[in-house]
Amino acid sequence: MTRGTLPETGQLAYEDFEPGITIALGSRRITAEEIVEFAREFDDQAMHVDEASGARSLLGGLGASGWHTCALFIRMASDAFLLRSTTQGAPGVDYVRWKRPVLAGDTLTGLSEVVERRLSRSRPELGLVTMVHRLFNQRGETVMELRNTVMFLCRGENR
């Protein structure tokens, strides 16, 4: 059975995010330079800024900060669907699992799946969509999984 996905054009609203649909997040190659740049600013443990230290660490190479992988995820999700939607942001994240290292030269792809949704009780023009997002490396291995609930306005509501 082929699972549904989002409409290809037009602004996306709460109604479009039916449980069971999946959304491809496109593809993104990650370079040593951007791993080091992010890490120097935010998370400069040796394994994220130095090739040799990374190789000796649990990562086995110059590896991205897990928080950098999160930032790349929201970039990929923004380009795939959030920026053409009525999203009002998210109140948090249920969990993040950094399952495998993201190393310099890896090419990431991703898939977001709608697992459940409901209308807000306090603001009925707003819907809450719970999604599981996975990023994969070029070998198809899951490198990160996270779940969160994203708020979207219903169709026709003012932003």
Added chain:
Amino acid sequence: MTRGTLPETGQLAYEDFEPGITIALGSRRITAEEIVEFAREFDDQAMHVDEASGARSLLGGLGASGWHTCALFIRMASDAFLLRSTTQGAPGVDYVRWKRPVLAGDTLTGLSEVVERRLSRSRPELGLVTMVHRLFNQRGETVMELRNTVMFLCRGENR
């Protein structure tokens, strides 16, 4: 009762992270420029890059991406204790709650608390320390809370 904290000097190892201790994360002012810079790269929803859009959004002003707040958290935790520790990174995050907006001009402080710890079953030289981290704004309101488990080598183990 005054709660304990970490030793002020020396490399920190698993043994130092006793349940109940708290660790101050220092202070960090966040500017409109850095909010927009991070958002343009990773999370450029209008409320994170445009003052007027932010003011109309649930954030009530130009507000940082929640992922930016996470990145600022790991910066503050790195400077407060991670960079002088035997940390081996973290396998993920149990949850993140973005409880209040982080707006341009806010000054963030933080507190990390050790809630539990145990030695790794598969690698007894490695300990797993579960911590709850909170960031506050200049009014003392919690803006973000997250929990994760950080791996630290035991004292005297090779890195």
